[in-house]
Amino acid sequence: MTSRFEWATIDSVDPRRLADFWCGVLGYVVYDDKNGAAVEIGPDPEEPDVRRLAALRGGSVVPSIVFVRVPEAKSSLKNRVHFEICPIDTDQQTELERLLALGASETDVGQGDGRSWVVLADPEGNEFCLARSLAPGEFDL
Structure with a gap:
């Protein structure tokens, strides 16, 4: 079960x-x-x-x-659970630009430089990560 x-x-x-x-x-x-x-x-x-x-x-x-x-805003602490999203029909940079235009913002949760993902926050500050692209030609098995 x-x-x-x-x-x-x-x-x-x-x-x-x-x-x-x-x-x-x-x-x-x-x-x-x-x-x-x-x-x-x-x-x-x-x-x-x-x-x-x-x-x-x-x-x-x-x-x-x-x-x-809920009545209270998100605390300033890093989320303990967050979404990892992957573009499926474009490269990571193009998707990053689209997400920023929708209202996301880049944020720093201590991830450091040189990462393959980008840490973003939604309009209420909830962190999520933009990971690798799964688009054909960007990610193939």
Whole structure:
């Protein structure tokens, strides 16, 4: 018996703003918006819920993300959990420029120079990393 990772929950001062940012980053859509108190996003749900549930029970699937309104802002400490994202159809530098245009910012969490990844923060300061590109010609097995 095993469990499946279905969604991640992120505390947020402005859930809709973060949901919109991450939809832009990941190509997700909004599944549900509880009047801005909680906003769930995920891959475009072209399949009915019954098939999505069957896929979830059958193996690993891409999780959704839920942003929940909380009164306090993120602390200044480094996140203990963060996302690692990889571009799939462009090089890392082009994706970095796109993410910065969406509202990300580069940040320093003590990673040092010469790393193959770039540490970024979303509009509320939550760190995430832009890792290697998986685009054809950038990453091949």
